[in-house]
Amino acid sequence: MTGQPVEAAPVVDCHQHLWPPALIEALRARSSAPRMVGWDLYLDGEPVYRVRPEDHDPAARAAIDADDDIDDVLYSLSCPLGIESLPPEQAAPLLDAWHHLADDLAPTATGHGIWAAAGLVEPDPKHLAAVLEHPRVRGLQIPSGAIADPAALDHLAPLLAVVEEADLPVLVHPGPAAGARDVPGWWPALTAYPAGMAAAWFAWHVAGRALLPALRIAFVALAGLAPLHHERLDQRGGTFGRIDPHVYYETSSYGPRAIDAMVRVVGVDPIVHGSDRPYALPTDPGLGDAFSRALFVTNPAHLLHGGSR
Numbered sequence: 001m002t003g004q005p006v007e008a009a010p011v012v013d014c015h016q017h018l019w020p021p022a023l024i025e026a027l028r029a030r031s032s033a034p035r036m037v038g039w040d041l042y043l044d045g046e047p048v049y050r051v052r053p054e055d056h057d058p059a060a061r062a063a064i065d066a067d068d069d070i071d072d073v074l075y076s077l078s079c080p081l082g083i084e085s086l087p088p089e090q091a092a093p094l095l096d097a098w099h100h101l102a103d104d105l106a107p108t109a110t111g112h113g114i115w116a117a118a119g120l121v122e123p124d125p126k127h128l129a130a131v132l133e134h135p136r137v138r139g140l141q142i143p144s145g146a147i148a149d150p151a152a153l154d155h156l157a158p159l160l161a162v163v164e165e166a167d168l169p170v171l172v173h174p175g176p177a178a179g180a181r182d183v184p185g186w187w188p189a190l191t192a193y194p195a196g197m198a199a200a201w202f203a204w205h206v207a208g209r210a211l212l213p214a215l216r217i218a219f220v221a222l223a224g225l226a227p228l229h230h231e232r233l234d235q236r237g238g239t240f241g242r243i244d245p246h247v248y249y250e251t252s253s254y255g256p257r258a259i260d261a262m263v264r265v266v267g268v269d270p271i272v273h274g275s276d277r278p279y280a281l282p283t284d285p286g287l288g289d290a291f292s293r294a295l296f297v298t299n300p301a302h303l304l305h306g307g308s309r
Contacts, residue, residue: 018056018058047185064277088119123156149199200223221254243267252274
């Protein structure tokens with residue numbers, strides 16, 4: 001990637017998707033969404049998606065990342081699948097299949113890891129604490145709808161507190177999309193996903209830090225650009241206030257214009273690189289070598305491991 005730092009420090013992609021074979025087979029065994037028939041993925045609220053087998057081939061992915069000079073990758077369960085919100089007896093085997101990826105990575109990928117996922121219908125903090133002990137589990141991912149408003153955030157706080165206690169981060173990812181008929185395949189990514197991310201960010205802005213004073217939290221896709229609405233927030237009776245030093249913004253699917261606009265509001269330090277591969281590609285916005293180092297190296301290190309920024 002052009003502009004990428006040359007020092008021998010890990011270049012991090014905070015957000016990719018790679019489904020282990022056990023998860024694919026578990027989805028194929030289902031008779032209702034989320035389910036797969038062959039390589040066709042069926043979700044409520046989205047057009048049928050044709051999965052490319054090569055997109056979930058670990059060796060092929062590793063080769064692509066090496067070509068892009070990516071050292072460390074964090075793999076994410078796709079929250080739009082809606083697995084976390086299934087009844088516990090349905091969610092558990094799918095979540096177990098997902099977490100097996102952490103074992104598969106152990107002998108082969110030096111810096112790679114996964115985001116844990118957790119059932120949300122009957123949250124189990126003790127089980128999550130055990131999952132987080134795996135050395136390849138780098139934090140917890142939640143769907144944006146799980147913290148869609150302050151009341152939802154308050155309900156989920158005991159689960160998030162387990163992550164805070166483990167000194168690990170949380171990644172907020174777009175969740176299942178509402179149904180829309182006769183729309184292009186990109187429709188949810190440009191409508192439901194950003195709206196859900198913005199709602200989650202505003203919920204955190206209103207209530208999150210008081211509940212979880214030390215939790216590091218990152219919002220995928222620049223939080224649906226929610227911070228760019230700070231002027232409207234002030235006009236409508238809210239307060240933007242000071243920049244929260246433990247809130248981060250992941251860049252997937254955005255380029256130099258959106259990233260530059262976010263930097264003008266929240267600064268450089270909270271911006272972390274994520275590609276959303278295989279659905280999008282790693283992107284260096286070309287804002288200079290110092291920014292590239294912050295984006296790919298320094299800021300992800302602070303998100304994942306803590307430390308001042």
